[in-house]
Amino acid sequence: MIELNNYKIILASGSPRRKKFFEEMMIDFEIRLKPVEETYPVELNGKEISDYLAQLKASPFKDSLQKNDILITSDTVVWHKNESLAKAETAEEAKLMLQKLSGDWHEVITSVCFTTIHQQLTKHRITQVKFKELSDAEIDFYIKHYKPYDKAGAYGIQEWIGLVGIEEIRGSYPNVVGLPTQMVYETLMSIVNQ
Secondary structure (H helix, E strand, O other), rough: OOOOOEEEEEOOOHHHHHHHHHHOOOOOOOEEOOOOOOOOHHHHOOOOHHOOOOHHHHHHHHHHHHOOEEEEEEEEEEEEOOOOOEEEEOOOHHHHHHHHOOOOOOEEEEEEEOOOOOOOOEEEEEEEEEEEEOOOOHHHHHHHHOOOOOOOOOOOOOOOHHHHHEEEEEEOOOHHHHOOHHHHHHHHHHHHHO
């Protein structure tokens, strides 16, 4: 495991992808979950949305943090033509989202909020992603076999739809999966080595 100078990392996320990234980065952590209603002011756009929600997810923990705790909260937004494509709740919503993304570029924006008893720091990464023209049959196959309801934009780049449908990405691949790992690692190292 990476040396953290007696700091305790708390990941406030139920995402299996974010959990796996922390394990693969060899960072010792624990998961703590406190539900929060993920709503944001309608005037926010793009990175403002993910920054706001990452900070909002930290708010229930602030009174319980200890001296050497570093709380990590995160939110991912798929931003396409000035619209946030959140998590789909039905197959119909997922299909509509994927039809919008088909044949076009979109941005995947992940914000990560680092909270200690002394400071709160929010950073984000933006990755541009280009889908090929997806047929209805391809979209239907993906939704039927992968159930993409816990993912912003109704897709996972690491799944079948990413393998066959994504033509190009500009930026961090792990960011599209759900966590800009290099940025998280560098920020944590700067905090624990202050």
